[in-house]
Amino acid sequence: MAAPLRLGLAGLGTVGIGVVRIVQRHAALIEARCDRPVVITAVSARDRTKNRDADLSAYAWETDPVALARRDDIDVFVEVMGGSEGPAKLATEAALAAGKDVVTANKALLAHHGQALAEAAEAKGLAIRFEAAVAGGIPVIKALTEGLAGNGMRRVMGVMNGTCNYILTRMESAGLPYDTVFEEARQLGYLEADPNLDVGGIDAGHKLSLLAAIAFGTRVSFDAVELEGIGAISIDDIRHAADLGFRIKLLGVAQMSGRGLEQRMTPCLVPMDSPLGQLQGGTNMVVLEGDAVGQIVLRGPGAGEGPTASAVMADVIDLARGLRLPTFGQRASRLAVPVAAKVATPAPYYLRMTLLDKPGALAKIATTLGDAGISIDRMRQYGHAGGNAPVLIVTHKATGADIAHAIGRFAATGVLVGDPVAIRIEEV
Amino acid sequence: MAAPLRLGLAGLGTVGIGVVRIVQRHAALIEARCDRPVVITAVSARDRTKNRDADLSAYAWETDPVALARRDDIDVFVEVMGGSEGPAKLATEAALAAGKDVVTANKALLAHHGQALAEAAEAKGLAIRFEAAVAGGIPVIKALTEGLAGNGMRRVMGVMNGTCNYILTRMESAGLPYDTVFEEARQLGYLEADPNLDVGGIDAGHKLSLLAAIAFGTRVSFDAVELEGIGAISIDDIRHAADLGFRIKLLGVAQMSGRGLEQRMTPCLVPMDSPLGQLQGGTNMVVLEGDAVGQIVLRGPGAGEGPTASAVMADVIDLARGLRLPTFGQRASRLAVPVAAKVATPAPYYLRMTLLDKPGALAKIATTLGDAGISIDRMRQYGHAGGNAPVLIVTHKATGADIAHAIGRFAATGVLVGDPVAIRIEEV
Numbered sequence: 001m002a003a004p005l006r007l008g009l010a011g012l013g014t015v016g017i018g019v020v021r022i023v024q025r026h027a028a029l030i031e032a033r034c035d036r037p038v039v040i041t042a043v044s045a046r047d048r049t050k051n052r053d054a055d056l057s058a059y060a061w062e063t064d065p066v067a068l069a070r071r072d073d074i075d076v077f078v079e080v081m082g083g084s085e086g087p088a089k090l091a092t093e094a095a096l097a098a099g100k101d102v103v104t105a106n107k108a109l110l111a112h113h114g115q116a117l118a119e120a121a122e123a124k125g126l127a128i129r130f131e132a133a134v135a136g137g138i139p140v141i142k143a144l145t146e147g148l149a150g151n152g153m154r155r156v157m158g159v160m161n162g163t164c165n166y167i168l169t170r171m172e173s174a175g176l177p178y179d180t181v182f183e184e185a186r187q188l189g190y191l192e193a194d195p196n197l198d199v200g201g202i203d204a205g206h207k208l209s210l211l212a213a214i215a216f217g218t219r220v221s222f223d224a225v226e227l228e229g230i231g232a233i234s235i236d237d238i239r240h241a242a243d244l245g246f247r248i249k250l251l252g253v254a255q256m257s258g259r260g261l262e263q264r265m266t267p268c269l270v271p272m273d274s275p276l277g278q279l280q281g282g283t284n285m286v287v288l289e290g291d292a293v294g295q296i297v298l299r300g301p302g303a304g305e306g307p308t309a310s311a312v313m314a315d316v317i318d319l320a321r322g323l324r325l326p327t328f329g330q331r332a333s334r335l336a337v338p339v340a341a342k343v344a345t346p347a348p349y350y351l352r353m354t355l356l357d358k359p360g361a362l363a364k365i366a367t368t369l370g371d372a373g374i375s376i377d378r379m380r381q382y383g384h385a386g387g388n389a390p391v392l393i394v395t396h397k398a399t400g401a402d403i404a405h406a407i408g409r410f411a412a413t414g415v416l417v418g419d420p421v422a423i424r425i426e427e428v
Numbered sequence: 429m430a431a432p433l434r435l436g437l438a439g440l441g442t443v444g445i446g447v448v449r450i451v452q453r454h455a456a457l458i459e460a461r462c463d464r465p466v467v468i469t470a471v472s473a474r475d476r477t478k479n480r481d482a483d484l485s486a487y488a489w490e491t492d493p494v495a496l497a498r499r500d501d502i503d504v505f506v507e508v509m510g511g512s513e514g515p516a517k518l519a520t521e522a523a524l525a526a527g528k529d530v531v532t533a534n535k536a537l538l539a540h541h542g543q544a545l546a547e548a549a550e551a552k553g554l555a556i557r558f559e560a561a562v563a564g565g566i567p568v569i570k571a572l573t574e575g576l577a578g579n580g581m582r583r584v585m586g587v588m589n590g591t592c593n594y595i596l597t598r599m600e601s602a603g604l605p606y607d608t609v610f611e612e613a614r615q616l617g618y619l620e621a622d623p624n625l626d627v628g629g630i631d632a633g634h635k636l637s638l639l640a641a642i643a644f645g646t647r648v649s650f651d652a653v654e655l656e657g658i659g660a661i662s663i664d665d666i667r668h669a670a671d672l673g674f675r676i677k678l679l680g681v682a683q684m685s686g687r688g689l690e691q692r693m694t695p696c697l698v699p700m701d702s703p704l705g706q707l708q709g710g711t712n713m714v715v716l717e718g719d720a721v722g723q724i725v726l727r728g729p730g731a732g733e734g735p736t737a738s739a740v741m742a743d744v745i746d747l748a749r750g751l752r753l754p755t756f757g758q759r760a761s762r763l764a765v766p767v768a769a770k771v772a773t774p775a776p777y778y779l780r781m782t783l784l785d786k787p788g789a790l791a792k793i794a795t796t797l798g799d800a801g802i803s804i805d806r807m808r809q810y811g812h813a814g815g816n817a818p819v820l821i822v823t824h825k826a827t828g829a830d831i832a833h834a835i836g837r838f839a840a841t842g843v844l845v846g847d848p849v850a851i852r853i854e855e856v
Contacts, residue, residue, distance in 0.1 A: 022578050022720055032645060032758045033577050137721035139575025146751070147567025149461050150450050150741025217460060275727060278706060292450055293565035293738035296728040299703065300721065310721035313578025323574070323751045330460045
């Protein structure tokens with residue numbers, strides 16, 4: 001039997017303690033599966049005195065994660081601290097410089113510095129693994145990098161921020177406005193210290209950029225992700241979308257076309273009876289579309305101690321078993337610099353607006369759409385509330401630019417009350 | 429760059445030609461992902477003259493798959509012929525004896541001879557990979573063996589025969605009886621030459637036994653799978669189950685308890701709003717439950733040229749990348765001989781029966797159930813058709829043995845018309 005694989009664990013929050021628990025509880029199981037033991041040698045966290053409800057007495061303690069990363073008695077540096085800069089970055093760089101493999105749950109670090117880190121690892125023949133960085137317990141990095149490696153990928157989609165999906169689901173089920181549910185989520189501890197990481201789509205955008213790099217063989221380019229959060233989603237739109245057979249999700253979509261690489265993390269309508277439309281609460285879902293396999297859907301918990309630690313341990317066990325491959329599935333030096341698509345793939349759009357109760361109002365809107373080359377698939381006009389008529393339109397496929405152009409011209413019709421809402425309908 | 433990985437491809441049916449197409453179409457992509465080329469050197473099939481709509485001119489031809497398996501110019505023997513005995517078995521054994529890794533789509537072969545083949549491979553340091561043998565394009569072997577390797581597995585479930593799910597879905601949507609839809613499926617070419625492999629649950633049972641071996645670290649024991657096909661499912665039961673909020677699926681369940689290893693491939697009711705309940709048509713779904721991760725659901729095409737070839741190629745690419753692990757996730761010699769559970773985990777049951785329209789009939793049934801220790805969760809009595817009353821009962825949790833015992837005693841009540849139906853409700 002081979003020597004034990006020795007871990008240095010940086011970060012003893014929820015995920016770090018989850019890793020400790022699995023390593024301790026499943027020592028025999030992991031040894032059987034790896035044909036060698038996996039042990040924790042040393043740990044680090046800011047505060048040694050904090051009660052963590054786990055027995056850490058057998059592990060050496062480092063206050064500085066950089067010192068942990070450099071220890072001679074670790075083989076793998078496990079980084080579950082978080083943060084794209086500062087100690088997480090310094091310690092990860094130090095680990096690679098000291099010849100250690102890295103397992104990380106840090107999506108922000110890789111979204112911002114993935115290419116440089118992958119090149120540093122490659123130069124030394126080291127591995128960086130990050131299953132826990134995307135969609136929690138769902139083994140999606142493995143499914144995409146290895147399980148679908150025989151496919152040219154067509155599109156990758158995902159609901160990858162459980163907090164946003166919780167908020168949108170709760171708004172619909174309880175009929176509550178965004179601000180109320182946001183406050184509930186804050187009090188339940190579902191939100192990051194900076195809530196914009198969640199509701200602004202940034203966290204989910206980080207994840208999407210990592211999936212896109214693997215799927216399309218390109219350098220991570222988080223800066224090119226089109227980001228739009230859920231803060232502007234109204235209960236009205238959730239209800240009207242439901243009337244039309246749709247649900248609103250914060251949906252990540254990455255696809256490669258003749259126009260270049262598209263990466264979007266924006267609110268979208270999806271059919272209520274699709275797997276994405278049926279996804280309720282904090283659960284995550286990733287949809288992988290390949291030219292040979294068709295569509296694969298993966299669903300599971302996107303956060304929490306057990307699921308995230310499960311993903312960390314999958315990477316650790318791969319390394320213990322000697323399963324190693326390049327960070328993003330092929331040599332970092334071969335990853336292409338992606339050309340960002342300037343125009344998104346056309347899609348149907350959901351439009352909601354309120355019209356003055358005047359003869360010909362609707363005709364003016366329809367004409368404006370037609371003049372912009374946008375045809376109408378379905379339209380629904382509701383009973384007049386206070387003299388004004390709410391109107392819903394589902395268009396045929398159009399580009400976002402065409403939709404924006406048409407909406408810009410609605411004002412000139414003089415029949416609109418307030419601002420119209422336009423949300424992309426992603427065809428799933 | 430390393431030398432090419434050379435494949436010998438045995439079987440040029442739908443899946444084999446799918447593999448040829450991927451290797452040819454994605455040569456550059458696969459080379460980038462593996463850092464080496466993957467090539468087909470030689471192929472074999474029964475009939476060389478058959479038109480296969482693929483260019484095979486560059487490949488050496490062997491009529492005998494055993495000869496193919498022994499060729500010096502192949503590294504990996506890819507077996508997509510099928511059949512648990514005969515040429516597939518002989519050729520796979522020959523490949524291992526000749527020092528070749530094996531990639532196979534053959535669930536029957538592994539369900540019957542998995543332990544012996546795994547031991548033969550282990551003795552020579554070779555790999556047997558079989559992603560394509562279970563759930564077609566869904567990378568479930570990888571998800572279970574590697575992605576969830578940090579988990580003690582609690583339960584594995586799956587709808588893994590698309591033909592059965594097509595038949596059950598179509599019966600419900602079209603309101604047609606089993607025999608009619610079975611005949612439709614036959615004419616559409618959805619059924620195996622021996623339809624009992626599909627509708628008898630054998631094919632899906634093979635798959636379940638492979639998942640169970642990996643999940644619980646036990647030797648494959650297909651003979652211990654409780655098998656029941658879908659031939660006895662009536663349109664009445666599909667309708668009544670729907671009334672109660674359930675759908676009927678041919679569901680595989682493997683779980684390890686204090687009673688031992690349970691493996692069942694039987695019709696079950698599942699909640700209509702669960703992912704399993706929502707699965708329509710020929711699509712497959714596997715549910716993996718681990719003690720750290722909770723529940724992971726994987727959904728995708730379970731058959732067909734592209735999906736199955738995608739899975740074969742995932743295994744091939746793993747080997748080209750040097751990713752190797754034991755056949756069932758740990759040393760074959762360490763796999764335990766499972767103790768088959770004699771009694772299945774208790775579950776709620778759906779009961780349907782027709783009672784004579786006599787005072788006290790229902791009371792007699794309820795009393796009989798109570799005497800057998802079975803309590804009633806819900807009951808529904810329908811309008812009397814021709815004087816007799818159809819009754820549906822959902823019980824609280826009971827063992828299958830208790831249910832069978834109670835049903836045996838129904839006859840003595842003298843109030844029953846025909847035989848009652850009992851179907852397990854799997855809690856998902």
